[in-house]
Structure formats: C-alpha cells, structure tokens
Amino acid sequence: MELNAGKQFKVLKETTIAPKSVHRGYAMRTLYINVGTGEIKEKPVSEDMKKRFTGGKGFGLKLLWDAVKPTTRWNDPENEINIAMGPICGNTNYPGSGKSLVVSLSPTTGIPIDSNVGGYFGPYLKFGGWDALELQGKADSDVIVFIDSNTGLIQILEAPQNLPGDTHLLAEELTRAFAQDEQDLQAVSVVSSGRGAEHTYLGLLNFSLWDKRRNGVRVKQAGRGGIGTVFRDKKIKALVVHFKGVHQNLNDAADPAAVQRIGLKLHKEIIVNDDKQCKMRRQGTAHLMEVMNDYDLLPTKNHQYGQDPKGPELASWVWEKLFSQKLPDGCWYGCTLACAHAVDNFELKTGPYKGTKVCVDGPEYETAAGVGSNIYCYDPEGILEINFYCDTYGIDTISFGTITGFLMECWEKGIIDASKTEGVDLTWGNWKGACEILHKMAEGTEFGKLVGKGVKFLAEYFVNTYGADPQYMKDIALHGKGLEQSQYISKESLAQQGGYYLTNKGPQHDEAWLIFMDMVNNMLPTFEKKADALHYFPMFRTWFGLQGLCKLPWNDIEPADNAKWPEPNKVPDHVKNYCDLYTAITGEPLDWDGLIIQSERVYNFQRVFNLRMGHGLRNDDYPPYRAMGPVTPEEYESRKERYDKQLSEKLNLKPETMSTAEKIAALRKYRLSQYESLVDAVYKRRGWNNQGVPTVEHLQKLGMDLPEVIAVVKQHL
Amino acid sequence: MIKYLKLHHDKCIGCMTCTSTCSKMYYKEENPAKSRIVVQEQGIGKYHLVACDQECRKCVEECPTQAITVNAQGVVMINSKLCVGCLACVAVCPINAMRYFPGQSTPFKCIACGACAKTCPADALEIAEKEESPQAKEYIEVTAHLRKEHK
Numbered sequence: 115m116e117l118n119a120g121k122q123f124k125v126l127k128e129t130t131i132a133p134k135s136v137h138r139g140y141a142m143r144t145l146y147i148n149v150g151t152g153e154i155k156e157k158p159v160s161e162d163m164k165k166r167f168t169g170g171k172g173f174g175l176k177l178l179w180d181a182v183k184p185t186t187r188w189n190d191p192e193n194e195i196n197i198a199m200g201p202i203c204g205n206t207n208y209p210g211s212g213k214s215l216v217v218s219l220s221p222t223t224g225i226p227i228d229s230n231v232g233g234y235f236g237p238y239l240k241f242g243g244w245d246a247l248e249l250q251g252k253a254d255s256d257v258i259v260f261i262d263s264n265t266g267l268i269q270i271l272e273a274p275q276n277l278p279g280d281t282h283l284l285a286e287e288l289t290r291a292f293a294q295d296e297q298d299l300q301a302v303s304v305v306s307s308g309r310g311a312e313h314t315y316l317g318l319l320n321f322s323l324w325d326k327r328r329n330g331v332r333v334k335q336a337g338r339g340g341i342g343t344v345f346r347d348k349k350i351k352a353l354v355v356h357f358k359g360v361h362q363n364l365n366d367a368a369d370p371a372a373v374q375r376i377g378l379k380l381h382k383e384i385i386v387n388d389d390k391q392c393k394m395r396r397q398g399t400a401h402l403m404e405v406m407n408d409y410d411l412l413p414t415k416n417h418q419y420g421q422d423p424k425g426p427e428l429a430s431w432v433w434e435k436l437f438s439q440k441l442p443d444g445c446w447y448g449c450t451l452a453c454a455h456a457v458d459n460f461e462l463k464t465g466p467y468k469g470t471k472v473c474v475d476g477p478e479y480e481t482a483a484g485v486g487s488n489i490y491c492y493d494p495e496g497i498l499e500i501n502f503y504c505d506t507y508g509i510d511t512i513s514f515g516t517i518t519g520f521l522m523e524c525w526e527k528g529i530i531d532a533s534k535t536e537g538v539d540l541t542w543g544n545w546k547g548a549c550e551i552l553h554k555m556a557e558g559t560e561f562g563k564l565v566g567k568g569v570k571f572l573a574e575y576f577v578n579t580y581g582a583d584p585q586y587m588k589d590i591a592l593h594g595k596g597l598e599q600s601q602y603i604s605k606e607s608l609a610q611q612g613g614y615y616l617t618n619k620g621p622q623h624d625e626a627w628l629i630f631m632d633m634v635n636n637m638l639p640t641f642e643k644k645a646d647a648l649h650y651f652p653m654f655r656t657w658f659g660l661q662g663l664c665k666l667p668w669n670d671i672e673p674a675d676n677a678k679w680p681e682p683n684k685v686p687d688h689v690k691n692y693c694d695l696y697t698a699i700t701g702e703p704l705d706w707d708g709l710i711i712q713s714e715r716v717y718n719f720q721r722v723f724n725l726r727m728g729h730g731l732r733n734d735d736y737p738p739y740r741a742m743g744p745v746t747p748e749e750y751e752s753r754k755e756r757y758d759k760q761l762s763e764k765l766n767l768k769p770e771t772m773s774t775a776e777k778i779a780a781l782r783k784y785r786l787s788q789y790e791s792l793v794d795a796v797y798k799r800r801g802w803n804n805q806g807v808p809t810v811e812h813l814q815k816l817g818m819d820l821p822e823v824i825a826v827v828k829q830h831l
Numbered sequence: 832m833i834k835y836l837k838l839h840h841d842k843c844i845g846c847m848t849c850t851s852t853c854s855k856m857y858y859k860e861e862n863p864a865k866s867r868i869v870v871q872e873q874g875i876g877k878y879h880l881v882a883c884d885q886e887c888r889k890c891v892e893e894c895p896t897q898a899i900t901v902n903a904q905g906v907v908m909i910n911s912k913l914c915v916g917c918l919a920c921v922a923v924c925p926i927n928a929m930r931y932f933p934g935q936s937t938p939f940k941c942i943a944c945g946a947c948a949k950t951c952p953a954d955a956l957e958i959a960e961k962e963e964s965p966q967a968k969e970y971i972e973v974t975a976h977l978r979k980e981h982k
Contacts, residue, residue: 206917300896326897327974362916362936371933374918378931381922438977440892440969447895448917458977 123258123271123291127152133266134243139201139365139699140164141243144177147259147268149348150191150251154268159245166817170200171228171659172716173246174217175723178226179822181250184726188221188340189347191252197236197305198246201700203662204237205365205448207377208695209384210664212237212446214321220339220619221315222513222568223596225724227339227619230659232445232454233321233332234303238263238357240662241364253349260292263357273351279309280506280556281320282472284352286331289324292354300324304331305353307342308508313558314566316517317342318510327441333475334445334454337510338622339597346508360447368701376695377448380688384450384671392670396439397430398453399479399666404429406483410753411603411629413488415542416519417592417740418749420603427492428482436494451667453478460498464549466556467506477501477511480623483601484515489522489548496545503552509566512622516598517569518548520591529582536561570596589739594621595729604741606756607633608785609644612792615737616648618720618730624659625652631683645795654684656713661696668692715818718801718808725807726826732806735793743785747774750781757781807831832960833905833967834943835885836868842955843878845870849947849956856946857939865932867941868956880955882941883907883928886967890920890929890940904943905963911937 131154134141142159159173167176174196181194196217205211214236220227239247242263249259256273278284285304293299304322311317319342320333336342363370388394393401406412407425414422437455445454457474477486477497485491485500504511518540524530525540532539536559538550554562565572573591576582592599597620604610610633613626628647631637638644658665673687680686689706696704704712724730744750750757751774758769761777765784769777797804801812807830813819850866858865869881885907891899898913899920909920916936921929931938948956 206915328977360915374916374931374933378918378922381919385922441974441977442893442895442919444895447915448919450893450919450922 126270128269129154130266137366141245144246145244146248148251149253168660168712171215174198188219193219195249199236199240200662209449209451210667213662215659216336218341218344221343225727225729229336229338231321231336232334234323235321238355256351260354281306282506285322301358309556310507310509311342311346315340316510316513342508367699369698372698381450394451394453397434398455400433401430402479416523424492465553474498474502480601481511488519490542491545507556513598589745612648641795645799648796649799653710653713836882837957837959838880839955842953844953845878852947852950889923893919893923
C-alpha cells in the first residue's frame with residue numbers, strides 16, 4: 115500500500131485550538147466534539163472535578179452523566195463516547211502506562227460501560243493537551259474526526275464511500291493517509307470499528323499502533339459492551355490522531371527522575387523474573403490456558419465444564435510457537451511486559467479475505483478460552499480465524515464466545531437447527547460455523563443481526579419463538595445486566611460469582627479475580643473475608659482506570675520476594691510503586707488508603723449512575739445458575755464426587771439415597787442461599803443498603819455527596 | 832565485522848582518565864556518572880571495566896521505536912530523535928553498559944569512538960574488531976523476514 119500523505123478529504127468542519135502542555139499529568143481541559151452539529155470546543159477541568167473524579171474513567175463517567183438524561187438510550191444523539199486518559203497515562207517509563215478508558219451507554223445493558231484499551235491514540239491525544247475526548251451527536255453520513263496534537267487542528271471530514279469497512283484495511287489506509295512521510299507513520303493512531311459493529315450490539319473499538327518492525331498496523335480493543343456499535347450508530351468511521359515528538363517527560367512530572375527510577379525498577383524485575391513467572395513476554399495472557407484447564411476453570415461447552423482432556427491442545431506452549439518471538443510487543447512505549455503478541459503471516463481460510471495472509475493480534479486468554487474451549491474448538495487455527503474476523507469486523511471476542519457457546523448448547527439440545535440459523539451448522543467445535551455467523555454479522559443478515567443482539571435477548575427470543583424452556587434458557591445464558599460473562603468458571607468460587615456479578619457494568623474480569631484466593635487457596639473462608647476482598651479488589655483495580663494504567667504489570671509480574679510480604683495477593687511492593695509514581699507525576703502525596711478512596715468515589719458514582727438509568731438494584735446483581743453450579747444432570751454427574759461430598763458435609767444429606775434431580779435441586783437451593791448471604795455482606799462492606807444503594811452517609815464520607823448524586827440516591831432510600 | 836572497545840581489565844590502574852575523557856567529550860563535564868565506560872573497583876588495585884561489547888544487541892531488539900540500530904561498522908547506536916526515553920534498553924542490558932543520567936531522557940552507551948583508548952595511560956583500552964556471531968545476526972534476520980512476508 116502506498117503512502118498517500120496529503121490525501122484530500124472533504125472538510126465538513128474545522129477549527130484550531132492551540133495545543134496545551136500537560137502539567138503534572140493533567141491538561142485541565144477536555145475536548146468536546148459533536149459530530150451531528152459540528153460543534154467543537156474545549157471545556158475546562160475544575161480543581162473540584164479533578165479532586166472528586168481523579169481522571170480517566172472518572173472523567174469519562176462525569177462527562178457522560180452531564181450529557182445524558184435518565185431516559186437516554188444508547189442510540190440517542192446525546193449519548194456519548196468518551197475517551198479519557200488519566201494523569202499517569204503517557205509516561206514512557208512505567209510498564210503499562212498507555213491505557214485509554216472508553217465510556218458510553220451500552221446497547222446491551224442500557225447503563226454506562228467502561229472499557230480500557232492500549233494503542234497510541236490516548237497518549238497522543240493527551241499530548242495535545244486533552245484529559246478526555248467527548249464525542250456526542252450523530253452525523254448524517256460517515257465522518258472521520260482528525261485531531262492533530264502538534265498543531266491543534268481539529269477537523270470533521272467526510273469519509274469517502276470507497277473507504278474499506280473493516281479495521282485491518284481501514285486503519286492501515288488512514289494511517290498512511292494522515293502520516294506526512296514514512297518516518298511519520300508511528301505518529302498516527304486510528305480508532306475504528308468494523309462492519310460487524312453496524313449490525314450487532316457487540317461492536318468494539320480498535321485502537322491502532324504502528325508497528326515499525328512489521329511495517330503495518332496493530333490494533334488493541336476496547337471490547338466490552340458494544341461501544342463500537344454506538345460509534346457506528348453515530349456514523350463515525352474513524353478517529354485519527356497525529357502526534358510527533360514523544361519523549362520521556364511529556365506529563366511534565368513533578369519529579370521526572372523518580373518516574374525513571376520507579377519505571378526502571380519494574381523493567382528490571384520483568385526482565386529477570388518473567389521467564390520464571392507468567393512468561394508474559396513470550397506467551398502473553400495465553401499463559402493461563404493449561405493452568406485453568408488443570409484447575410477445572412477453563413470454560414468448556416458454554417461453561418458446563420472447566421476441563422477437558424483436549425485442554426492441552428490449546429496450552430501456552432502451543433501459542434508460544436505460533437506467536438512471533440523476540441519482538442517488543444507492547445501496546446505503548448516502554449511496556450517491557452510486552453504481552454501484545456501476534457501471529458504473523460496467518461492465511462485466512464474463510465470469508466471475504468480467504469487466502470490473504472494477515473497479522474492476527476492475539477489471541478489473549480479470554481479469546482482463546484471464549485472461542486476455543488468454550489465452543490469446544492481445540493484447533494488453534496480456528497481460534498485465530500475467529501480472532502481475526504472478530505477484530506476486523508469490530509466484534510467483541512468475549513461476548514461472541516459466550517454467545518456462540520450458548521448457541522451450540524441450544525443446537526445440541528435441539529432448540530435450534532439449520533432451518534433457524536440460515537443453514538449454519540453449530541455442532542460443538544465447528545469453528546467454521548462460528549466464522550459463518552461472523553460473516554453474517556458483517557453482511558447484516560437476519561440471523562447475524564439476531565445473534566448480535568446478545569445472549570440475554572437470544573434466551574428470551576428462543577423461549578418466545580421456539581418454545582424453549584424458560585428456566586433452562588435463563589440458567590444457561592451467561593450474562594449479567596445484559597453483558598456476556600467473561601471466561602472463567604465461577605461455579606466453585608462464591609467470591610468469584612460476586613466478583614463477576616456484583617459489578618457495576620456486568621460480569622467481566624476487570625474488577626475482581628478471586629478464584630485462586632477463594633477456591634484454590636481457601637483464603638476467604640467467611641462471608642466477611644469474601645466481602646472484604648470484594649470491597650478491596652474492585653476498588654483497587656478501578657484505580658488503574660482512573661490513571662490510564664494497565665493492571666497486568668501489577669500482578670502478572672511480582673517481586674521475587676513477594677511471598678514474604680504480608681498480604682502477597684495485593685503485591686504490596688507494586689502498590690507502593692503506584693503511590694510513588696502518582697506522586698512523582700502529579701506532585702500530590704498519595705498513600706494506600708488514599709488510592710482506595712480515589713477509586714471508591716468513582717465506583718460509587720458509577721453505581722448511582724446505574725440507578726439513575728433505572729438499573730443497578732439488588733435484582734440486577736444475580737448470576738445465571740450456570741455460573742453458580744450444575745444446571746444439567748450431565749454437569750452434576752461429571753463432578754459427582756465433588757457435589758455429593760458438599761451435600762453430605764455442608765447440608766448433612768445422604769446423597770446415596772437421592773436421585774440426581776433431587777441432588778441438583780438441593781445443591782441449587784444451598785448455593786443460592788449462600789449467594790444471598792454474600793450479597794448482604796458485600797453491600798454492607800461497600801457502604802450500601804440491602805438493595806445495593808449507596809447510603810447518604812457513605813457518599814458524604816467519600817466526598818461524593820454532590821446534590822445530583824444525592825437526589826438519585828434519595829429516590830431509592 | 833564488529834568494531835568495539837576491547838577491555839583489558841588486568842591492566843587498568845583505576846586512574847579514571849577514561850571516564851573523564853568520555854564525559855568531557857560527550858557532556859562537556861567531568862562526571863563519571865555521565866561516562867560511557869565504567870570503572871568498578873574490585874578490591875585493592877583491581878578494577879573491572881564496563882562498556883558495550885556491541886555484540887549481544889538485546890537493546891536493539893527491545894527498543895520500541897527502533898531508535899537503537901547497528902551501523903555499518905557493527906556498532907550499536909542510539910538515535911536520540913527517535914528515542915522516547917523508556918529505558919527498556921537500560922533494563923535489558925545484561926552488563927549495565929547501557930546507562931542513563933537521572934532526569935535526562937535519552938540513555939547513552941559506548942560507541943567505540945576510541946577517545947578513551949587514546950588517553951588511557953596503562954593500555955587497558957583498545958579499539959578492536961571481531962567477527963559477528965550467529966546470535967548477533969539473529970535479531971536482524973527475524974524482523975527482516977516479518978517485513979518481507981507481511982507486506
């Protein structure tokens with residue numbers, strides 16, 4: 115592909131807002147663009163906003179709150195897509211410092227979704243002097259938004275009709291169109307989605323980075339919750355940012371030498387320890403595959419099981435061989451954890467790009483599990499094919515994996531057949547069938563669109579249209595609040611059930627991952643301990659999103675002596691790094707408690723935001739039973755010893771005298787009651803009433819007793 | 832062939848002339864913390880010298896912006912215009928020959944210029960040449976293959 119710098123796009127609207135230097139991590143202004151009206155303006159960030167919302171996701175949520183009404187739906191023009199960076203984002207020294215946080219009202223949940231993503235877009239935007247970008251309105255026809263962070267030029271451009279629809283072509287073409295010369299390619303980053311996002315609720319955003327070694331575009335995904343769907347509904351074809359001149363201290367840190375020192379400390383830890391620990395540099399998050407399979411945690415056949423003899427066919431060593439090695443595959447400069455691996459020269463076997471050799475970004479663990487074992491596909495080539503098409507069509511691999519697993523189970527049970535799937539064979543393991551669904555999503559066929567509405571919708575649809583058993587459908591459709599669950603088996607870990615379902619945005623692995631602490635190491639034996647963990651970890655992990663940080667360098671690499679520290683699960687030495695890093699950049703002191711309070715303010719604000727949108731009470735916080743225990747006799751029998759033991763030890767029953775159906779019912783009753791007790795304990799620990807509403811006293815204590823927040827809460831107290 | 836600074840540790844007398852020459856040459860000041868060669872004292876009268884061997888090239892492999900490259904003489908060079916100051920190269924260097932000065936964005940390393948060898952009174956330093964080992968070539972070949980096939 116030729117470099118076509120200076121390619122002329124028709125300018126619909128343009129303005130220049132002088133670039134501003136970042137000071138101590140903040141630009142103290144945000145950029146507002148309305149793609150419908152063409153309005154482009156800066157908004158100041160007040161000291162009060164900085165204090166209460168910190169940055170990143172906090173700013174994104176605050177701007178969204180101010181933009182929408184309780185009645186706003188995802189496809190109303192006033193819904194926004196907000197991309198916010200956070201004060202630590204953009205430093206090049208501490209691994210994992212390039213994250214953007216994207217916030218919008220989700221098509222599948224109707225409440226705010228937030229998704230964190232790497233790539234160069236966020237930092238490049240920040241270096242033009244913006245803490246966040248707020249996109250509102252709806253264009254009449256496809257537009258490209260261009261922001262030059264060096265000159266301050268901001269344009270809304272007409273997207274030519276002949277531009278490709280899918281990311282792997284579109285992002286590359288636009289990178290070349292907006293780069294001034296070959297040396298400038300790395301100075302451009304594109305946000306785009308794909309044709310799949312136009313016809314489904316599963317749309318994601320791809321954030322690009324130019325890979326000099328591969329001489330091509332790589333993409334990282336803001337995957338969850340359908341933000342790409344909102345993007346295409348707004349008729350935004352792409353966002354393009356240009357910034358040349360990245361250097362070590364663009365955050366204007368209070369103590370740049372300290373930023374270097376803290377960063378170098380972690381770099382060295384990674385270089386020395388990674389090979390002995392998670393092997394992120396060679397395998398990325400795919401290192402988890404065999405571990406999860408060994409512990410009966412790798413979702414298999416729509417989360418029926420956690421293990422399969424075929425598990426090792428998808429083990430980390432398989433991926434290590436496929437991933438190109440010896441490349442610094444970080445998604446932002448200076449990330450030596452470098453987990454953004456890729457499979458190069460992969461020849462596609464299906465669809466419109468069949469026969470083309472492409473670079474596949476990933477798969478990461480969630481993808482390999484979700485569209486691998488979960489659909490009973492143990493062919494890495496099949497996983498790579500689905501991974502590639504999901505990305506380029508702009509479809510979230512996690513939701514797609516969970517939905518496809520559900521469909522395949524429905525196929526096995528005879529609820530659907532080829533007459534209902536436009537001829538697609540959805541036998542377990544048929545990855546080509548899964549690819550056919552993806553191609554149908556891209557084309558926008560009836561079945562493609564139907565599937566693209568998500569598993570919650572499908573379960574109801576199958577009941578109403580095909581007469582499927584309502585309880586069974588409810589049990590096996592793995593979603594919370596409308597968001598598909600991510601890829602860990604949570605059945606044997608009550609804390610993880612809470613970690614998934616007592617969340618603000620729905621079941622993802624972003625807030626809490628407690629399976630090992632709870633199930634394997636039995637460190638959370640009481641409800642109080644589980645509740646403490648379900649307070650601490652979601653708050654702690656929220657903090658990454660306020661700062662523009664990736665959480666993987668927190669605990670996917672550990673100091674060699676981590677186990678000797680008190681509470682090693684919290685990786686205290688790294689928590690200290692984060693407090694020191696925050697202080698070195700912003701000049702503001704921060705200790706461990708202060709860090710948690712920053713998060714708690716935003717976390718509670720998001721909870722109240724859900725209430726404001728008509729959701730977020732206790733009844734929204736329950737898992738489908740598949741996430742809690744065995745739904746079917748096959749599931750029970752496959753782990754009979756484990757379940758029988760629980761019935762006799764915990765409930766004093768005599769399983770040998772009971773039928774499987776009776777045992778399933780007894781276990782279900784027990785587990786549901788355990789979950790109720792967990793919810794009570796967690797709500798109490800989080801400062802909420804028994805319906806999950808943050809109390810006025812708690813909001814006052816946090817300094818989040820804003821009048822508009824209190825007004826919402828009072829309607830529910 | 833690779834041009835490099837050959838170190839004769841046993842001849843070093845610890846006079847620090849080399850570090851002085853180096854820091855004055857590149858930073859216009861006398862400061863061992865800004866020298867591209869390091870003299871480490873190892874007991875009385877014994878010294879260990881540290882400077883890039885130009886051969887392992889781990890920093891070349893690690894640099895996210897390709898600011899670190901190998902020149903025609905086989906010497907590993909840093910292009911400060913491309914450097915983003917992440918210090919991954921400093922972390923990855925197995926002998927601590929890649930150095931940085933706190934608060935300064937771009938790291939520095941020996942580029943086998945030979946200035947120190949000329950001023951060393953003990954003949955402990957010498958500019959020499961060596962054959963490129965297969966390991967030294969490996970990185971270059973991996974990426975060349977990727978570029979060719981991908982585009």
